[in-house]
Amino acid sequence: MNFNGKTAISTGAASGMGLLFAQNIVELGGNAVLCDVNEEALMNEVNKLNEKRPGSAIGVVCDVRDYNQVAAVRDKAVETFGRIDIMANFAGGTAVRMKNVDRSKYPEFPDIPIDVYDWGIDVNLKGAFYFNHAVAKTMREQKSGLIINIGSITGAEGTVDGMDYSTSKAGIMYGLTKSVAQFGAPHNIRCVCVAPGPVLTRAAMANMKTLLGRAAEPQEIIDLCLFIASDKGQFINGETIMIDGGRNAMHR
Numbered sequence: 001m002n003f004n005g006k007t008a009i010s011t012g013a014a015s016g017m018g019l020l021f022a023q024n025i026v027e028l029g030g031n032a033v034l035c036d037v038n039e040e041a042l043m044n045e046v047n048k049l050n051e052k053r054p055g056s057a058i059g060v061v062c063d064v065r066d067y068n069q070v071a072a073v074r075d076k077a078v079e080t081f082g083r084i085d086i087m088a089n090f091a092g093g094t095a096v097r098m099k100n101v102d103r104s105k106y107p108e109f110p111d112i113p114i115d116v117y118d119w120g121i122d123v124n125l126k127g128a129f130y131f132n133h134a135v136a137k138t139m140r141e142q143k144s145g146l147i148i149n150i151g152s153i154t155g156a157e158g159t160v161d162g163m164d165y166s167t168s169k170a171g172i173m174y175g176l177t178k179s180v181a182q183f184g185a186p187h188n189i190r191c192v193c194v195a196p197g198p199v200l201t202r203a204a205m206a207n208m209k210t211l212l213g214r215a216a217e218p219q220e221i222i223d224l225c226l227f228i229a230s231d232k233g234q235f236i237n238g239e240t241i242m243i244d245g246g247r248n249a250m251h252r
Contacts, residue, residue, distance in 0.1 A: 001230040003030030008086035008229075009077055010034055011064055011131065014041035016201045017150075018090030020222050023049065025086070026056045028226070033077040033084075035062040035091070064091050064127030065119075067134070074134045086229050087135045088148045089128040089172075094162035095120030109163060120164030125171050132180050132191070140187045147184075148225050149177050151195030153244045157251050169195070173240040181238030190237040192228050196221050197244025211246025 008025045012018035013034035022032040026049050034049075036042040039061045046059035060076050062069045077084050095116045096103070106112045128149055139145030154162065155169030173193050180191040198208035198215035205215045224243050227233045242248050 001028055001226055001232075003028045003085075003229070006030040006085040006229075007077060007081040007083055008032055008088060009073060009084060009131070009135065010088045010090060011062070011127070012036060012091030013059075014038045014045060016090065017199070017218050017221055018088070019045055020218050021088050021090065021225060022057065024222055024226060026053055030056075030085075031081045032057045033073065033081070034059045035064075035073050037061065037063050064130060065122040067130050070127075070130040070134045073131075074138060078138055083142055084135050084138050084145060086146050086148065087131055088150070088225060089131055090150050091127055092124040092150065092165075092168070093120075094165040095123075096162060098123075109160065117164040120162070121168055124165055124168035125176075128168075128172055129176060132176060136180070136184065136189065139184070139189045143188050145184075145189045146229055147180060147189070147191040148228060149173075149191065149193040151177075151193045151240055153195060153197040153242065153247050155195065156242070156248055177240060178238050185237065190234075192236055192238070193240040194221065194225055194228070195240050195242045195244070197242070197247040209247065209250065210244060211249060214245065216243065216245060 003025055010018045010022040013022050014036035022034050025032045034046055042059045046057045049057035058080050060073045062073050099116050132147055149172045151173040152169040154166045155173045159166045173195055177191050177193040184191055198205035199218055200215050201218055228236050
């Protein structure tokens, strides 16, 4: 696959799949705009990418909960590279884990402080919504673009331990992606959701069962995203694609 001349924004890009996606885009000839709240880690990774291809990557510190910061990422991408071809929304995580909630003190859903869930919904749902909204204007003007939203098997099966996460991912998979695709089609803008099952970005994911008996390697998820963004994936639109080793089939 070739992404020469293409520009992609990736959120949550100081680590994990957001970073891996940006690395792949640069390796395949494209330009990458990496976003994250962790400035030190972010700029360290940007510098590594620019060692491979000078000028191919920039980093923009961004809290996805703040629309003004999201819009600033969009504007910086256009200012630097002239266009936005791909928007990939990787930023997110279950609030009880990301906020290090003491489950012995707050054991069940009603016990967990609502501000924890507010944080999770703001990051996982509103953050993706904000970036969909912000880049849609640029993509409409240039009459092309692809938005890749990241869902999760959790959005389909639910979870007791991360209700903010399952709620947010379900909204992305079944509401946001279809709606943005409907808006975007007349403007040659596609919107697709990739919904992973367990992925080995964390060791604990290996404990989630799948029909294939394993969790995915992160590159397997990124390969699907790249296919959707490539010339070979241009007829994929408005769909949530589950890449879960058959886990969803176990619950039907």
